[in-house]
Amino acid sequence: MSSKALSLLATLCLMLTCAPAGAADANRYEAMAESLLRDAIRRETAYGLGQVPDYAETLRRHFLAAGFPETAVQIVPLGETASLLVRYRGDGSSGRRPILFSSHMDVVPADPNDWVRNPFELQEDDTFYFGRGVLDNKFDVSILTTLFIALKEEGYVPNRDLVIAFTGDEESYQATVQQLTRDYRDEIDAEFAFVVDGGGGSLNDAxxxxxxxxxxxxxxxxxxxxxxxxxxxxxxxxxxxxxIYDLADALKRLQAYRFPLQTNEITLTYFERTAPLVGGEVGDAMARIVADPSDTAAIDLLRQQPEYVGTLGTTCIPTMLAGGHAENALPQSATATVNCRIFPGNGVQPTLQVLQQVADDPELEWRVVGEPVSSDASPFNAEIMTAIKTSLEPLYPGVPVIPQMGSGTTDGAFFRAAGIPSYSLTGIFINPRDSFAHGLNERVPKRSIRDSLLFWRAMIDQLAGAGSSTPTGGPDNP
Ligand SMILES: [Zn+2]
Structure with a gap:
């Protein structure tokens, strides 16, 4: 066992059960995380309700009470919402730039009438906590807050700064992350960011x-x-x-069109590592695409799978329709909304040009709705992959780590666009069928609190602990 592994074990022991004092600490911090989550869930921090600043202020007070100086904990207001920035000063001995940790304090709305349980009260059974935001993303806000407080109380000195950025409108306009990348770029500067929102562990039915x-x-x-x-x-x-006919004709041409297959290092590694886990004809198709990206039968089979079609290239699909102005009048206009998920490396304008060509009607008027943000893939980082594997090992030995390409825009897209490589992951392990993020009866396994505290603590030891200053550059084996 290397000295690093020994020190990790010692650290885990401190937080876990190897010594009575460590066990007491672990229990105390688990209870702290639960209490923070309980407080968070009762706040209805959906867009427009103005509840985020008070949540941020409450968190700020927790950081101050744990010994963070006033100057290190900053609320950044924006309209009815806000972000929270926290800097954990390191001793700088690694000579490396900070690590950024980001989660969001807002939630998607929830109507209590639709829920079995009150979404704005933390409820639980033997296995799960329930409530709006309990998974997405107040869980990880509570974990990161607890983690920073635990480290501070312990007197831990990282070899580089650790920075938290909790944003306040990830589920709506993402104006807070844009404010941070635009006006607070120095404060959030980092070698890389962990977007602690999405990704993480999957459990099977057993x-x-x-x-x-x-x-x-x-x-x-x-x-x-x-x-x-x-x-x-x-x-x-x-x-x-x-x-209406003109628009319908164009939409039929879009229906018949498929954007070409595209792959990158991320999606090929994803298919390579997912193939043996999925097995069957779907797993076989993944393995065949990795071996030969021109295998059209394999591509077609995978395109039939809603879970995987988005991984194969750009997709565009009509989602809304409006037209005409009276039932007894020939329509003067008809408009379709077409939503695209554009594969990294392809711009918005080039994608629009493809749609225009396919629609094949120069009379149609096209416009871009809103302001899409494009970001390239973050580089494959062997040091981070090794740290993740090492940190997971005591919790879930041998679990394969699989790179993933998301299909939507999280705050990570804005960090990437601002030049901060970003990696989305969480310490939560959940069965995908139990994941009700954005939906009714959102839940998170109770065990995730302990897992997450141990996982992130080990990650910080790997990437910012004494003796971790040299990138290992180790092999990235699953
Ligand atoms: Zn989220």
Whole structure:
């Protein structure tokens, strides 16, 4: 066993059960995380309700009470919401830039009438905690807060700064992360960021851990509106030209089109490592694509799987429709909304050009809805992958670590776009069928508190602990 592994073991012992004092500490911090989560869930921090700043202020007081100086804990207000920045000063002995940890304090709305349990009260059974945000993402806000407090109380000195950025509107406009990357770039500067929101461990139906996912990249979320126009007229005097027909024809051409297969290091590694876990014809198709990306039969088979179609290239699909102005009038306009998830490396404008070509009607008017943010994949980082494997080993020995490409825009896309490589992961292990993020009866396994505290503590030891200053550059074996 290396000296690093020994010190990790000692650290785990401190937080876990190897000594009575350590066990007491572990229990105390587990209770702290639960208490923070309980307080968080009762706050309805959905967009527009103005509840985030008070949540941020409460967290700020916890950090101050644990000994963080006032200057290290900063609330950054923005309209009805806010971000919270916390800097844990290291001794700088590694000469390396900080590590950024990011989660979000807001939630998607929840209507208590639709829920079995009150979504704004932490409830539990033997296995799970329930409540809005209990998984996405107040759990990890509570874990990171507890972790920083535990380290501070212990007198831990990392060899580089550790920075927390809790954002305040990830589920809506993501204006807070844009404010941070624009106006607070120095404060959040980091060698890399962990976006502690998404990714993490998967359990099978037997409750066994079978994979741990790390997000390295995200597709660009972009929405286009396409409009057909027509002079219109009276419906009693129909003509061949008609805005609704023109739009429908264009949509039928889009329906028949498939963007070409695209792969990158992330998706190929994802398929390579997922193939043996999935098995069957789907696993076989993944292995065949890795061996030969021109295997059309394998591509077609995988494209039939909703879980995997997004991993194979850009996708665009109509999602909304509007048109006409009276039931007895020829329509003067018809508009479809087309939502795209653009494979990294392809821009928004080039994707729009493809859609225009496929629609094959120069009379159609196209526009981009909102301001899509594009980000390239974060580099494959062997040091981080090794740290993850090492940190998981005492908890879930041998679990494969699988790189992943997300299909939406998390705050990580903005950090990446600002030049901070970002990796999405959480210490939560959950059966995918138990994951009700954004949905009714959102839940998180209770065991995740202990797992997450141990996992992240080990990660910090690996990446910012004494003796961790030299990148290991170790092999990235699953
Ligand atoms: Zn989230």
């Amino acid at each position: 409750g066994e851990a079978f994979q741990f996912k790390v997000g390295f990249a995200e597709k660009t979320y972009a929405t286009f509106a396409v409009t057909a126009r027509n002079p219109g007229g009276h419906s009693s005097m129909p003509r061949d030209d008609n805005a």
